[in-house]
Amino acid sequence: MSLVCAGDNVVDVYQGTGEAYPGGNALNVSVAARRCGLASAYLGAVGDDDAGRRLIDALAAEAVATDRLRVLPGSTAWCGVQVVDGDRQFLDSDLGVSMFALSAGDLAYIAGFDALHTGDNSGLEAQLADIAERTKVSFDFGSRPWSYVDDLIDHVWCACFSGGHLTAEAAIALADRAAARGPSAVLVTEGSRGARLVVDGVHVAVASQAASLTDSLGAGDALIGGVLSGLIRNDTPLDALKAGTALAARTVSHYGAFGYGFDPAEAGLGERTY
DSSP states (O other): OEEEEESOOEEEEETTTTEEEEEOHHHHHHHHHHHTTOEEEEEOEEESSHHHHHHHHHHHHTTOBOTTOEEESSOOOEEEEEEETTEEEEEEEEOTTOOOOOOHHHHHHHTTSSEEEEETTSSOGGGHHHHHTTSEEEEEOTTOOHHHHHHHGGGOSEEEEEOTTSOHHHHHHHHHHHHTTSOSEEEEEOGGGOEEEEETTEEEEEOOOOOOOSOOTTHHHHHHHHHHHHHHTTOOHHHHHHHHHHHHHHHTTSSSSSOOOBOGGGGTOHHHHO
């Protein structure tokens, strides 16, 4: 049982702290799934710079497979981050070499996994139908408008949404609307309220676990990775959601999505982000 995550990676550079961390939705989910005991792989592109090497080293330390990871001439993507009362806010950013298209070899590779996760920051929308022909697709729609969702959801097995800005009633309505389009599973994160998972039309909800809030960055990705791990293992929807919320609670207790902090100046990022 395994998951491959394809798409975005980034170095999150924290304003005023002198620290940077590996990140990006697809990369974070690959680590979260591995920490939940599932075999996982990351397929993406990093630069041939110090920042790219640090991302590769972090994935290796987490035992995430990188067979199809590209190292390209140029810079690894970075994003400035500031944290206000525990809530991460994104500042300036540069995509570097992170945007790419899946090759024929990549498509053959992903067919060997039980599912693939990607999302709205990965630039793979045009290939979603090709991916869905080879394996089940999990897609993080974030808080995108329905017009964006409508074009893609027919190819999706697990649809993920950020609903922390919604009322509880609106989050339920979103989950039902998405589920009616055909995905087997719909996950809606609800911020401080917790999260909701709909599997084959049946809703389960879990409240946020008590945690010391340091930094919210990566919490949603951790939740997705935990839920996908459970679904792929055929755990009950409730157990899958509990695993995801537990990992999210641990994630918000520290800076960075999953650790491995370093000095951005040493990676040549300091002068571009401070």
